[in-house]
Amino acid sequence: MPATPTRTDVLVVGAGPAGASAAAWAARSGRDVVLADAAVFPRDKTCGDGLTPRAVEELDRLGLGDWVRGHTVNQGLRAHGFGQTLHLRWPGGTLPDHGSAVPRTELDARIRQVALESGATGVEGAKAVDARVEGGRVRAVTFRRGEETFDIECERLVVADGVRSGLGKVLGREWHQDTVYAVAGRCYVDSDRSDDPWISSHLELRGESGEALPGYGWIFPLGGGQVNVGVGTLATTKRPASVAIKPLMKHYTDERRAEFGLSGEQRMPTSALLPMGGAVSGVAGANWALVGDAAACVNPLNGEGIDYGLETGRLLAAHLDDDLLTAWPALLREEYGDAFSVARRLAAIFTVPKTLAALGPVGMRSDWLMTLALRWMGNLVTDEDRDRSARIWRWAGRRSINLDARPPFT
Structure with a gap:
């Protein structure tokens, strides 16, 4: 095993899509980069494994387009x-x-490999447990690997250690649960429709007693005879999640067996709690910043986070020379604030089952309305789009953020 570096220009903690993207782009700019993670790759992560067109575009930028389309x-x-x-x-x-759709055991390992091929140095099996801060700047991060404890000094720090973000908490990150969040679970199941050219989502999620639940279920084809099956429920502190996710996921899977050719038992069932819509504060300091899930860059309307992870990693790599304490929260709000604000406002409405029961049938009677909803809810409006639906979405976002008691990333 090569010696662990003791210092670097850019230290990235967390080698998921956000961290690996940041490491790849920073290394390509000529910086000395260390990419550290608590796990040894390949490793799993609770996820639907779906890649939206926005995520595909970011993977194209990294040079993984042909690999994804394979x-x-x-x-x-x-x-x-x-x-x-x-x-x-x-x-x-x-x-x-x-x-x-690519299983996270494979996807994350491949993006990490791109970062290493771009020049980053990988450190595995090392958990970040503390940081040395002097004069408002992070000077080093302390890692624990087994019984060993060691420091890596850095000039700049990227925190990409996921939804719980242990290092982010050390540095002052706070999650505000008064805005909508999600509880989600997924498993793998054999299916004779694993090459289906459509991903499926059930917008009318019901429990074992037939009660309407504020959430959705999904079935994402992965090829090779398997699909990713999962459920997600929405909640706030006012309306906390009161369902047991894994039993609900089993119920949902059993209900879909005949229609989707599902067979055998659930494999690798996992669940996670997801901060969403920029519902965190303390996302940056003078020379450090949070990206991806650590910064709650998760879509409140569909639970998607891979595209935001890839994007925020790339964006931060281009701004590492800035005073990140002010520049990074401002950039996150500029890029995502309006959309996150209106999305989490809509998602909070859907935590009321009666609302979904009233609006759902109306929406499902119109291909046009649902196509519009897919575009808005799927984060598929870009700055370059000038059509009417894009203008309406941006207009709604601006109005929404002006009403927020705590705008995203504050």
Whole structure:
């Protein structure tokens, strides 16, 4: 095993999509980069494994486009609910017209490998447990590997250690649960429809007693005879999640067996709690910043976080010379603030089951409305889009953030 570096220009803690993206782009700019993670790769992560067109675009930027397209390619969403089934194609526009799905054990290891191939030095099995801060700047991070404790000094620090963000908490990150968050679970199941060109989502999620629940279920084809099956429920401190996710996931899986050709037992069932919509403060200091899940960059309407992770990693790598204490929260709000504000406002409405029961049947009767919803909810509006639906979404976001008692990332 090569010697662990004792210092570096850029230290990235967390080698998921956000951290690996930041490490790759920073290394490509000529910086000395260390990419550290508590796990040894390949490793698993609770996730639906779906890649939206926005995530596919970021993987294209990293040079992984052909690799992604060598896996499953999907053309859009099959939406089920309220007696209807709609096939909604990805809108395309300035983004790719297709999505994909790759298990996180494979996806994260491949993106990390890109970072290493770009020049970053990898450190595995080392958990960040503390930071040495002097004069408002992080000078070193303390790691623990087995019984060993060691420091890596750095000029700049990228914190990408996931939704719990242990290092972020050390540095002052705080999660505000008064805005909507999610509890989600996923498993793998054998299926004779693993090459289905559509990802499926059931927008009318019901419990074992038939009660309506504020959330959704999904089935994402992965090829090779398996699919990712999962459920997610939305909650706030006022309306906390009161369902047991793993039993609900089993119930949902059993209900879909005949329709989706599911067979055998659930494999690798896991669950996670997801801060969403920038519902954190303390995302940066003078020479450090949080990216991806650590910064709650997760879509409140669909639970997607891979695209935001890849994007924030790339964005931060381009701004490492800035005073990040003010520049990074401002950039996050500029990029995501309006959309996150209106998305978490809408998601909070859907935590009331009666609201979804009233609005769902209306929406599902219209391909046009649901295509619009797919674009808005799927983070598929870009700055370059100038059509009417894009303008409406941006207008709603600006109005929403002005009403927030605590805007995203504050």
